[in-house]
Amino acid sequence: MRTVAIHAVPEEQLTHVTFDATMEERISELLTHYPTRRAALLPVLWLCQERYGWIAPGVIEAVAARLGESPAFVQGVVTFYTMFYTSPPARYVLQVCKTLSCAVCGGRELLEHLKARLGIDLGERTQDGTFQLIGVQCLGACGSAPVIQINDDYYENLTIEQLDALVDELSQGKEA
Amino acid sequence: MEPVLLRARGVPNSRHIDTYLAAGGYEGLKKALTMDPEAVTKEVLDSELRGRGGAGFPTGRKWTFVPKEHPGPKYLICNADESEPGTFKDREIIEYDPHLLIEGIAIASYAIRANTAYIYIRGEFVRWARILETAIAEARQRDILGASVMGSNYRLDVWVHRGAGAYICGEETSLIESLEGKRGFPRLKPPFPAVVGVFGKPTVVNNVETLACVPSILTRGAAWFASIGRPRNTGPKLYCVSGHVRRPGVYELPMGVTFREIIEEHCGGIRDGHTLKAFFPGGSSAPVMTPDQIDVKADFDACAEAGSMLGSGGVIVLDDSVDMVEAAANLAHFYAHESCGQCTPCREGSDWAMDILDRILEGHGRPEDPATLLRICQYASQGMTICPLGDAFALPISSIVKKFPYEFERHIAAATPRPPKKLPVLPWAGPRPGFDGQ
Numbered sequence: 322m323r324t325v326a327i328h329a330v331p332e333e334q335l336t337h338v339t340f341d342a343t344m345e346e347r348i349s350e351l352l353t354h355y356p357t358r359r360a361a362l363l364p365v366l367w368l369c370q371e372r373y374g375w376i377a378p379g380v381i382e383a384v385a386a387r388l389g390e391s392p393a394f395v396q397g398v399v400t401f402y403t404m405f406y407t408s409p410p411a412r413y414v415l416q417v418c419k420t421l422s423c424a425v426c427g428g429r430e431l432l433e434h435l436k437a438r439l440g441i442d443l444g445e446r447t448q449d450g451t452f453q454l455i456g457v458q459c460l461g462a463c464g465s466a467p468v469i470q471i472n473d474d475y476y477e478n479l480t481i482e483q484l485d486a487l488v489d490e491l492s493q494g495k496e497a
Numbered sequence: 498m499e500p501v502l503l504r505a506r507g508v509p510n511s512r513h514i515d516t517y518l519a520a521g522g523y524e525g526l527k528k529a530l531t532m533d534p535e536a537v538t539k540e541v542l543d544s545e546l547r548g549r550g551g552a553g554f555p556t557g558r559k560w561t562f563v564p565k566e567h568p569g570p571k572y573l574i575c576n577a578d579e580s581e582p583g584t585f586k587d588r589e590i591i592e593y594d595p596h597l598l599i600e601g602i603a604i605a606s607y608a609i610r611a612n613t614a615y616i617y618i619r620g621e622f623v624r625w626a627r628i629l630e631t632a633i634a635e636a637r638q639r640d641i642l643g644a645s646v647m648g649s650n651y652r653l654d655v656w657v658h659r660g661a662g663a664y665i666c667g668e669e670t671s672l673i674e675s676l677e678g679k680r681g682f683p684r685l686k687p688p689f690p691a692v693v694g695v696f697g698k699p700t701v702v703n704n705v706e707t708l709a710c711v712p713s714i715l716t717r718g719a720a721w722f723a724s725i726g727r728p729r730n731t732g733p734k735l736y737c738v739s740g741h742v743r744r745p746g747v748y749e750l751p752m753g754v755t756f757r758e759i760i761e762e763h764c765g766g767i768r769d770g771h772t773l774k775a776f777f778p779g780g781s782s783a784p785v786m787t788p789d790q791i792d793v794k795a796d797f798d799a800c801a802e803a804g805s806m807l808g809s810g811g812v813i814v815l816d817d818s819v820d821m822v823e824a825a826a827n828l829a830h831f832y833a834h835e836s837c838g839q840c841t842p843c844r845e846g847s848d849w850a851m852d853i854l855d856r857i858l859e860g861h862g863r864p865e866d867p868a869t870l871l872r873i874c875q876y877a878s879q880g881m882t883i884c885p886l887g888d889a890f891a892l893p894i895s896s897i898v899k900k901f902p903y904e905f906e907r908h909i910a911a912a913t914p915r916p917p918k919k920l921p922v923l924p925w926a927g928p929r930p931g932f933d934g935q
């Protein structure tokens with residue numbers, strides 16, 4: 322599997338966002354799926370997060386303007402959902418499942434190991450901006466606990482050794 | 498039982514439409530299109546199929562609630578949020594047999610006369626959203642979806658819509674709000690979605706597994722489906738088993754096998770050197786069951802009679818290494834995190850329960866804690882909240898308190914009073930020594 326690194330566009334470059342032709346085309350296509358413009362909000366936010374790495378305030382304004390909503394409304398939606406990054410994420414976001422099946426099947430140990438190895442706590446990131454560690458709730462893959470999601474990819478039935486190898490690869494800049 | 502829902506698991510290239518067609522795929526849809534929509538609904542009604550999303554509501558009945566003479570558009574939503582802890586079956590269907598789901602969606606849409614269907618899939622399932630998009634594109638290309646479904650004059654568009662990380666969006670009215678582009682706040686019912694659903698139009702919300710049952714009901718007939726299991730609890734069922742069994746995973750078994758068969762035969766029993774302590778029969782929101790209940794049938798009615806629920810069929814198995822207070826605290830954290838915050842008993846109750854359970858685990862339990870927990874749970878259930886997440890949090894926690902009182906007593910007997918804790922008070926309030934803030 323190749324986990325693609327996140328390249329978060331710095332906030333200074335996102336103060337005035339204008340969608341380019343590709344983005345515009347994709348947004349127009351998305352709008353055909355729904356009878357209202359508002360319904361395209363989540364898909365458009367996903368598109369933006371793919372493109373810019375996160376949902377900066379400037380992105381919120383651009384999305385609001387494009388869909389005819391107020392920035393406050395869009396921000397309200399963005400903050401309701403846990404998967405939209407409202408600050409620039411690290412290149413690899415390690416999302417460790419903390420819920421019951423994972424917790425009792427090695428998830429707790431994985432989490433402790435990651436904290437020790439990376440020297441960071443939940444919610445923190447490494448200084449070089451390579452890793453960010455977050456605890457998440459059930460990922461819907463409990464039969465293959467413990468489960469970690471890294472960016473868009475699932476890693477299941479992970480042992481500490483496999484996790485170490487993975488972290489090694491990712492930190493060497495290889496896209497594992 | 499030969500597999501129906503997991504027929505494609507292990508078949509090479511099973512996701513491709515040609516593989517699906519070669520195995521007799523889309524025959525159910527072809528047949529449905531020659532029938533009246535009402536006749537299709539009747540067939541599903543007769544099969545006694547009940548929803549696999551959690552509530553076990555009869556699927557055919559739900560479809561009949563859609564007002565037939567409604568002039569405007571109607572919608573079908575496939576619930577692929579798969580957010581209930583312990584549940585991982587819908588992903589299996591999508592991974593191996595996306596066209597089975599699409600065929601079910603097409604038949605259901607035809608039965609309720611919807612021309613648009615959405616698959617609402619949890620945001621984390623990026624890979625599976627892509628699989629669905631590819632399959633939909635294949636089906637469009639073959640004119641199985643689109644302006645003229647299999648050469649009929651019926652039009653159907655299917656779109657994949659990704660959520661963005663919220664358990665509550667699995668609840669159907671929250672899902673609808675989310676699909677409309679809003680925060681996922683559940684709506685008060687009635688009106689029910691079948692009458693006023695997404696975009697204010699009649700909408701049926703069905704789970705992935707429910708819809709995946711539909712094609713074979715059409716091809717093999719309602720009587721065949723109803724012959725599996727027992728009356729009111731029919732058909733094949735996907736059981737997701739996680740936790741301390743030797744072989745966790747998704748098992749397709751006839752509805753009504755016992756938990757003993759599931760856990761001991763199919764999953765190889767509890768891992769070495771340990772014994773069964775407790776299991777959740779239907780996801781983490783179901784009241785916990787104990788080893789003496791292992792011979793209960795894993796179907797809707799038997800689980801209800803046993804004081805729990807089949808829910809989504811997510812069997813979470815815990816062995817004797819688990820501290821049940823820790824298990825309760827783990828779940829309390831989940832629900833406190835996922836409560837949308839609209840209703841006080843759910844928002845405050847889940848937080849409060851979490852704090853008490855954490856405090857007990859930190860060694861500062863108090864004799865009155867179990868009773869307080871039960872009271873909190875009581876107020877969060879019993880229809881005091883807008884959506885059933887209140888019950889989803891209250892039932893498992895109160896059941897743990899009731900069934901494992903000695904585990905709480907053990908912690909509490911060894912407890913010391915919590916040292917006065919400095920609250921993160923407002924900066925100008927200064928320290929408040931001696932104040933035991935909770």
Ligand SMILES: Cc1cc2nc3c(=O)[nH]c(=O)nc-3n(C[C@H](O)[C@H](O)[C@H](O)COP(=O)(O)O)c2cc1C
Nearest residue numbers: 548549550576578579580667668669703704707885
């Ligand atoms: C808190 C909560 C979470 C739910 N999560 C899901 C889910 O992830 N997937 C699902 O299909 N149904 C879920 N449901 C049930 C849905 O509200 C709805 O009943 C179901 O999708 C209907 O489909 P069915 O009739 O096919 O079972 C949830 C319900 C509640 C109260």
Ligand code: SF4
Nearest residue numbers: 837839840843882884
């Ligand atoms: S019960 Fe909980 S999740 Fe449901 S609407 Fe009320 S606060 Fe929200």
Ligand code: FES
Nearest residue numbers: 418423460462463
């Ligand atoms: S508990 Fe970790 S994936 Fe479900």
